[in-house]
Amino acid sequence: MNIKRKIFLSAKAYLFLAPFLIFFILVIAYPVVLGVYLSFFGQRGARMWYVGGENYLSVLTDPNFWSGFDIPIFLLLVQVPLMLFISIFIALLYEQIKHSQVYRLIFYLPYAIPGIIAGIVWSYIFSKSMSPFIPLLSFFGIHNVNFLNLSTLIWILLIIILWEWTGYTALIIYSTLLSIPREYAEAAKIDGANNMQIAFYIKIPLLMNTVLILFIFNAIGALQVFNEPWMLGALVTLPPNYTPAMYIYNEAFYYGDFTYAIAMGLVLAGVIFSISFFFLRTASKQLQIHE
Secondary structure, three states, X not given: OOHHHHHHHHHHHHHHHHHHHHHHHHHHHHHHHHHHHHOOEEEEOOEEEEOOOHHHHHHHOOHHHHHOOHHHHHHHHHHHHHHHHHHHHHHHHHHHOOOHHHXXXXXXXXXXXXXXXXXXXXXXXXXXXXXXXXXXXXXXXOOOOOOOOOOOHHXXXXXXXXXXXXXXXXXXXXXXXHOOOHHHHHHHHHOOOOHHHHHHHHHHHHOHHHHHHHHHHHHHHHHXXXXXXXXXXXXXXXXXXXXXXXXXXXXXXXXXOHHHHHHHHHHHHHHHHHHHHHHHHHHHHHHXXXX
8 A cells, every 4th residue: 555545545534523523622632731721820700810739639628529429429339239239120121011112111211300300309309398199298288399409319318319320320231131142041041040040140141241331331420410409409409519520610600709619620630530440440350350
């Protein structure tokens, strides 16, 4: 292949990549680079001045920022494993029941509902005055129930996030189950294994790579949780640092300290990367041992 041919093929490849590269540079790479640059400045109104690493030092010593991790850590340790367990169970049921495409659609629908609509629905469900549970509780003599307060919000967030993401996660796990050769299950049945034994000793171990990726993605989502508590903020008064993402948003758009908020966002990104890397390395080593 001559040099002109190589140049032509390279130019053709970059031409096809150009729309993605332009979009990536403008929407992802440039804001990140600009954010890193601005994080080294202080700000008051439109006036900015160079402060070096003071913003990062302030973030690392800011108790409001770190106390906001209570909710994300709870979701990481409780919601994510619980959702994966339920999703695996649902995906295994999809293989056994008739007309599973109907159930897959029903379970997937919460993920397809826009976040604003979901927020309105759940705000109505847990409203103190309009909740559909009020007539039922009144029938049993229970009145003036306050479903939503600061102490119960964490459990309500757990319910909402499970409702939103379990069906979607189950669908991904089910698609992985379809890729497992049927010969494995058929050979196990010939050896006398039942459906439960096949699920526990053949199918679930083969799902571990997919479950690991789902765990990491959902762990990232748990550490960045913002939409769900923000949706319910109209019904219950939340502290500005209820989650790190909410603290970053409030610091930027309520207090106008954008450069400090950028520094917090970059620190949060570093925390997420460290935790994800830790789980990925640990799980990879465990999988290699079992192999």
